[in-house]
Amino acid sequence: MSKRELILLALDESPALRLMERALRAADYETAIVHEQNGLAKALDESSPSLLLIGETFGGENGIEVAAAQLDRFPTLPILLFAEKDTTGTIKAVLKAGLSGYLYPPLKTDEIVDAVKRSLARAGHLGDWIRREVKRTTSSLEKRASISEAEKTRLESIIANLEDGVIVLDDQKKIILINRAACTAFGLETAALAGQPIESLVSNDDLHVMLAKSEGSAVKYYEINFDDGRVFNAQHTPIPKIGSAITMQDITYLKRLDQMKNDFVHTVSHDLRSPLTAVIGYAELIERVGPVNEQQKEFIHRVKGSVQSITTLVNDLLDLGRLEAGFDARRELVQVEDVLQYSLGLFESLIRKKNIHLYQNIANDLPPLRANPIRIRQMIDNLIGNAIKYTPDGGEIRVLILAEDNQIILEVTDTGPGIPREEQSKIFDKFYRASNVTNDTKGTGLGLAIVKSIVDSHHGRVWVESVVNHGASFFVVLPAYEQKET
Numbered sequence: 275m276s277k278r279e280l281i282l283l284a285l286d287e288s289p290a291l292r293l294m295e296r297a298l299r300a301a302d303y304e305t306a307i308v309h310e311q312n313g314l315a316k317a318l319d320e321s322s323p324s325l326l327l328i329g330e331t332f333g334g335e336n337g338i339e340v341a342a343a344q345l346d347r348f349p350t351l352p353i354l355l356f357a358e359k360d361t362t363g364t365i366k367a368v369l370k371a372g373l374s375g376y377l378y379p380p381l382k383t384d385e386i387v388d389a390v391k392r393s394l395a396r397a398g399h400l401g402d403w404i405r406r407e408v409k410r411t412t413s414s415l416e417k418r419a420s421i422s423e424a425e426k427t428r429l430e431s432i433i434a435n436l437e438d439g440v441i442v443l444d445d446q447k448k449i450i451l452i453n454r455a456a457c458t459a460f461g462l463e464t465a466a467l468a469g470q471p472i473e474s475l476v477s478n479d480d481l482h483v484m485l486a487k488s489e490g491s492a493v494k495y496y497e498i499n500f501d502d503g504r505v506f507n508a509q510h511t512p513i514p515k516i517g518s519a520i521t522m523q524d525i526t527y528l529k530r531l532d533q534m535k536n537d538f539v540h541t542v543s544h545d546l547r548s549p550l551t552a553v554i555g556y557a558e559l560i561e562r563v564g565p566v567n568e569q570q571k572e573f574i575h576r577v578k579g580s581v582q583s584i585t586t587l588v589n590d591l592l593d594l595g596r597l598e599a600g601f602d603a604r605r606e607l608v609q610v611e612d613v614l615q616y617s618l619g620l621f622e623s624l625i626r627k628k629n630i631h632l633y634q635n636i637a638n639d640l641p642p643l644r645a646n647p648i649r650i651r652q653m654i655d656n657l658i659g660n661a662i663k664y665t666p667d668g669g670e671i672r673v674l675i676l677a678e679d680n681q682i683i684l685e686v687t688d689t690g691p692g693i694p695r696e697e698q699s700k701i702f703d704k705f706y707r708a709s710n711v712t713n714d715t716k717g718t719g720l721g722l723a724i725v726k727s728i729v730d731s732h733h734g735r736v737w738v739e740s741v742v743n744h745g746a747s748f749f750v751v752l753p754a755y756e757q758k759e760t
């Protein structure tokens with residue numbers, strides 16, 4: 275036998291209540307009676323009745339208001355009101371409160387049972403409809419979830435098969451996802467890496483430096499070197515609310531090509547040096563072995579001038595080769611302001627000839643650098659040399675040196691033509707000469723490349739700030755030598 279439906283009777287003690295109880299029981303319903311509000315709330319919570327029959331006044335309260343409050347909690351519960359008499363006011367109030375119907379005296383047994391049955395049937399339909407709707411919505415949600423699951427699988431297989439290494443980390447630097455290429459790069463087994471901290475899993479120093487350095491910063495590019503000679507270009511990108519992503523491309527072949535090119539340039543430069551010395555030597559000898567006329571003298575002069583330019587170029591290339599190969603290991607304490615004075619001494623006559631006004635602003639008690647003095651001299655010569663070369667007669671050059679946060683800052687500012695914005699990042703490249711140089715400005719475009727290599731090998735930074743027609747300022751920041759307290 276199916277479970278009998280429970281009808282909750284919330285009525286004050288009266289003959290009508292007993293009549294209802296009897297009528298409902300006779301019609302095979304179960305009944306329960308409550309006489310006051312707390313009891314009603316408790317009974318509704320605990321026994322989930324199928325219908326509530328409530329008196330117009332209940333426990334001294336307005337039954338319609340009590341019923342309306344319960345409907346807020348149980349919107350699908352059918353509620354019948356037992357009114358004291360049948361009036362339009364009662365009907366209105368019942369409709370307004372959203373109750374299922376009402377009974378009024380004189381009560382007849384079958385009227386009671388009919389009213390209850392009708393309300394239960396309507397509630398049953400409503401319940402069926404709700405269940406159907408819930409089922410329909412759930413199945414459409416499931417469908418959508420299965421689509422997004424399929425998309426996820428597709429995305430995962432794309433990432434897994436990418437040639438580039440991809441690692442996604444959470445904000446604790448634990449692995450969320452790592453693809454096959456990244457695993458191969460770091461020599462990891464692909465299985466069960468999710469959730470593991472990348473730093474304890476991978477011992478590569480460059481990766482550790484990258485993770486430490488890019489904290490809180492925007493996209494950054496790094497080179498990750500492996501002991502077996504492989505080199506990867508890596509980007510570490512923060513992803514809001516997730517953590518960060520590392521993508522890596524194998525650039526070993528590019529590095530090899532670059533190395534081959536450098537080796538080639540180095541070898542050629544080296545091999546050019548001896549014939550050039552011979553050319554200069556023999557050009558010097560011509561005048562000594564016999565008389566030469568004025569025109570021949572002029573030609574010899576030009577030969578020497580040209581050979582001198584090639585020799586400078588060759589020397590610059592050899593210098594760059596040495597710097598890039600990391601052969602510049604010599605380190606001693608260098609006072610940068612002293613080097614500057616040597617350099618300015620060399621340029622003195624040129625400065626005077628061009629009628630350039632030179633201003634110096636050198637801080638007192640500058641800390642020394644731990645550097646190669648020859649390279650620092652070369653760097654300053656190039657910067658001052660450029661400033662003089664590109665500043666027109668009667669212009670100004672300002673040199674400033676100061677120390678800040680244990681760094682030496684050197685600034686060389688001129689009143690020359692300036693450098694177009696779009697070319698500013700290229701002028702430190704080898705052989706790059708900006709569009710501001712005229713045909714008769716001599717140079718090969720190696721000076722600033724040498725400056726950059728020197729600054730890099732001393733762990734510093736160099737950059738330019740310039741507005742066309744308003745001169746240029748070159749800045750060099752180098753770490754000062756930290757004297758240990760004794």
Ligand code: ATP
Binds near residue numbers: 716719
């Ligand atoms: P090199 O120094 O090899 O003799 P260069 O002076 O042309 O030749 P860099 O010193 O490398 O080469 O400078 C690269 C380019 O940057 C220059 O050709 C010039 O266009 C620009 N440049 C450098 N310094 C200045 C400056 N002070 N004012 C304006 N442009 C400059």
Ligand code: MG
Binds near residue numbers: 656721722
């Ligand atoms: Mg130069």
